[in-house]
Amino acid sequence: MSKEKSTNLKLNLTDILVTIVIALVFGLVFRLMGPVYDLVKPFGLHLDALLYGIWFIAAPFAALLIRKPGVAFLAETAAALAEMLFAGSGGVINLYYGLLQGAFSEAVFAAWRYKKFSLGVTSLSAFAALIASIILDAGYAYLPLLAGWNLTLYLVFRVIGSILLSGLFPYALVKGLEKTGVTQSLRPVTKEDYDVLN
Amino acid sequence: MDNVWASTNKLFFKINPSLKFLLISSLFIVYLFVQNLNTMIWASFFFLILYYLVSGLAGKWSFWFVFLTLIVSLFSASAMIMFGKGSHIIYHQSLILITQESLARGLLLGLRTFTFSLIGMIFATTTLPVPFFYSLMQQLKVPVRYAYGCLAAFRMIPIMAEEFLHIRQAMRVRGMTRQKGIKPLYERMNRYSLTMLAQSIRRAQRTAIAMEAKRFSMTERRTYYYEIGWSRIDLYFIVIMLLTVTLGFVFAAYFPLTPFTNVLDH
Structure with a gap:
């Protein structure tokens, strides 16, 4: 039984293609959001940090949809690569951010052994991606050298933004997609599905 | 989309895409550790020249693209300029506090983003998806x-x-x-x-x-319709990139435009 389960959770061609297509869609979204994000920056109150969360969405969305190991990482990386190929602002930086954010997001789903895909876990994965982005930003954007109140505002906005845009939003989207029925054929067969047959 | 490309026959289209990808990604590491504002100024200047020489975009598109990128990059540094830490005050009004240090740091950040965007655009505008992914499979052994x-x-x-x-x-x-x-x-x-x-x-x-x-196999060895190989142009590319990066550092050492050689100091 356990052997059957492990083969069951391996990615097949359908999973890979679906993940990459989704990643590409989000890559386009990232590309289009880039200028918007930069244009709200000069107001100085870090309204941009609220939008930052959208960049973590690919991983939790794909993981919720397909529910197999590796999907979150693949989605976030592919989305970052797509953004780079679409000549998004920042260029190659995106790829490094995508790799690390994907890995952190994936780690959260892995911690629950790909069995729990609740709103809480999804939000936590968005939060993990946020940690990844802050690690990179601390070195790249000299975050510690911002004035104290400004840095706090920045971090608070980022947390709110990431939970909303990459926790709640993908969860709601996948809930909507479940109603259309496309998700049924994507997910690994569970114990309950077998029980229905008996 | 056809009129976006000036010509797909330019030199940079013929570079091995994997090599281009690896070299350009590794530049991230190089400039991440640059804390000298002069180096960043000269580097962005030389990469701007390189971009105009090799870019695959048609002229009109190219200009607006670069212009917007520059504006957006400087915007992205605005928080650091206005709210960064520092002691030599230039301007102070309520919450906004512009200091020499934060201005230098902000400019460095803006120029770094600009340089990375330019490098990214050099890559994106001279790389077609099909050869790129074929090359990833053949040279980098991507599954x-x-x-x-x-x-x-x-x-x-x-x-x-x-x-x-x-x-x-x-x-x-x-x-x-x-x-x-x-x-x-x-x-x-x-x-x-x-x-x-x-x-x-x-x-x-x-x-x-x-x-x-149609028997697409995920595991077995396969043959490819396009064989992506190596050529002399790859060598030219390595030389051009090394030259651009070195010129940035050399000019910063001999023609410093600002006194900020390390923005983390002070």
Whole structure:
């Protein structure tokens, strides 16, 4: 039984293609959001940090949809690569951010052994991606050298933004997609599905 | 999209895409550790020249692209300029505090983003998806399933664009676009996103099944329609990149434009 389960959770061609297509869609979204994000920056109150969360969405969305190991990482990386190929602002930086954010997001789903895909876990994965982005930003954007109140505002906005845009939003989207029925054929067969047959 | 490209025959289109990808990604590491404002000024200057020489974009597009990128990059540094730490005050009003140190740091950040964007654009405007993914499979040994997945996904972009237009037209025919307010807006967004996502997923599934039906193999050795190899141009490319990076450092050492040689000091 356990052997059957492990083969069951391996990615097949359908999973890979679906993940990459989704990643590409989000890559386009990232590309289009880039200028918007930069244009709200000069107001100085870090309204941009609220939008930052959208960049973590690919991983939790794909993981919720397909529910197999590796999907979150693949989605976030592919989305970052797509953004780079679409000549998004920042260029190659995106790829490094995508790799690390994907890995952190994936780690959260892995911690629950790909069995729990609740709103809480999804939000936590968005939060993990946020940690990844802050690690990179601390070195790249000299975050510690911002004035104290400004840095706090920045971090608070980022947390709110990431939970909303990459926790709640993908969860709601996948809930909507479940109603259309496309998700049924994507997910690994569970114990309950077998029980229905008996 | 055809008029966007000036010519796909330029030198940088002929470089091995994997080499281009690796070298350009490694530049991230190089400039991450640059804390000298002068180096960043000269580096962005030389990469701007390089971009104009090699870019595959047609002139008009190219100019606006660079211009917007520069503006946006400087915007992205605004927080550091206005709210950074520092002691030599230039301007102070309520919460805004511009100091020499934070200004230098902000400019460095802005120019770094600008340089990375330029490098990214050099890559993006001279790399076509098909040779890129073929090269990833052949030179970097990326598993065939991922590379072909990306190729198939790229083919779906025009279909998605068409689908988007169809949904919009359908909404217009039904008068949905004329309704104002939050609820109709939410309804429209919902219909766009869910419809397009559901259709994309179904399309990806169908494609995967079709590929497997035609014996697309995820594991076995395979042959390729395009063989991407190496040429003398790859050598030129390495020399050009090394020259550009070195020139930036050399000019910063001999012609410093600002006194900020380390923005983390002071």
